[in-house]
Amino acid sequence: MIVSIHQPQYLPWLGYFDKIDRSDVFVFLDNVQFKKNEWQNRNKIKTVEGWQWLSVPVIHRFTQKICEVEINSTVQWARKHLNALVTNYSKTPFFKEYIDFFEQTYAKDWYYLVDINIHIIKYIAEALGILNQKFIKASELDTREEPTERLIDICRQHGGDVYLSGKDGAKYMNTEKFKEEGIEVIFQDYKHPQYTQLFGNFEPNISIIDLLFNCGPESLSILRKGE
Numbered sequence: 340m341i342v343s344i345h346q347p348q349y350l351p352w353l354g355y356f357d358k359i360d361r362s363d364v365f366v367f368l369d370n371v372q373f374k375k376n377e378w379q380n381r382n383k384i385k386t387v388e389g390w391q392w393l394s395v396p397v398i399h400r401f402t403q404k405i406c407e408v409e410i411n412s413t414v415q416w417a418r419k420h421l422n423a424l425v426t427n428y429s430k431t432p433f434f435k436e437y438i439d440f441f442e443q444t445y446a447k448d449w450y451y452l453v454d455i456n457i458h459i460i461k462y463i464a465e466a467l468g469i470l471n472q473k474f475i476k477a478s479e480l481d482t483r484e485e486p487t488e489r490l491i492d493i494c495r496q497h498g499g500d501v502y503l504s505g506k507d508g509a510k511y512m513n514t515e516k517f518k519e520e521g522i523e524v525i526f527q528d529y530k531h532p533q534y535t536q537l538f539g540n541f542e543p544n545i546s547i548i549d550l551l552f553n554c555g556p557e558s559l560s561i562l563r564k565g566e
Contacts, residue, residue: 342499344368344477344490346405347456349395350382350546353562354529355460358505360469360562361527364497367460369406369453370478373399380408380452383545386427387538390545393420397452406478408452417445424548431537433555437466437548463547467559473497487512494522503527532564 343362347369348355359365373379381394396411410416424441428434440462449455453476461474475497482492490512494502501523504512508526517524531543534554542549550558 340364340498341501341503342366342494342497343503344493345505346371346379347453347460348378348382349380349452349456350384350393350459350548351378352382352544353531353547353550353565354527356464356467356469356547356562357529357565358503358527359460359464359472360467360559362472362503364473364475364499366475366477366480366493366497367453367457368477370404370482373397373403373405373408375399379405379456384423384427385536385538385542385545385549386423390542391423391427393423393546395420395452395455404478406451406453406476410449410452410455412448412450417449421445427537428548428552431552434552436555437551440466441548463551466551467547467562468556469559487516491516491520491522495520501525530565532561534561 341362342364343358344366345355345358345368347367380397381392383390384393396414396416397408398411399408421441444459477493480493480496482489490502499522502517504524504526506526506528514524533541534550536542536549536553550561554561
């Protein structure tokens with residue numbers, strides 16, 4: 340049983356969904372400290388002028404956990420994000436296949452950042468054809484606070500005997516503790532594939548919605564070329 344664990348991100352890149360695709364259980368690590376202006380409340384899309392940030396405005400306090408962070412509803416961000424998708428992706432081959440979801444999503448009132456992030460991630464996973472994974476929120480589990488022990492507890496509670504870590508996981512976790520618990524640790528080393536995009540030269544490491552709008556049903560097979 341392969342378990343992977345990651346903070347819930349906004350419109351994540353391809354490598355995020357590679358982790359989901361390779362896992363039996365994917366846990367949203369939403370009970371750790373929020374880091375503003377990383378990937379939890381923003382991501383990139385491609386435009387005629389290059390890549391562009393789409394950022395969700397938030398209200399947060401220092402040391403606040405991801406699951407506690409509120410969206411700043413006084414800012415008209417949702418319409419801006421939807422307009423950016425329409426402006427930059429309306430001429431892609433599969434725009435009409437997926438835009439309804441984003442129109443409905445941005446029309447809703449979202450209170451917590453984690454909720455819209457998970458809502459979008461689950462939809463994209465299904466749209467890609469990643470259907471057999473179990474999604475769980477870490478904030479709903481009883482785990483220890485120490486980072487390595489927290490990860491081990493999550494794996495144990497869901498029958499994980501393999502933990503799929505990001506490539507930098509060895510920098511902050513004690514792999515010997517996993518070994519003592521009988522859990523094998525493997526590291527993701529995702530190589531970004533190229534595919535057909537609009538607007539000139541290929542731009543890697545942007546939101547997976549770029550792949551979805553451009554490649555539609557072929558998106559998952561393209562995603563898997565990066566393994």
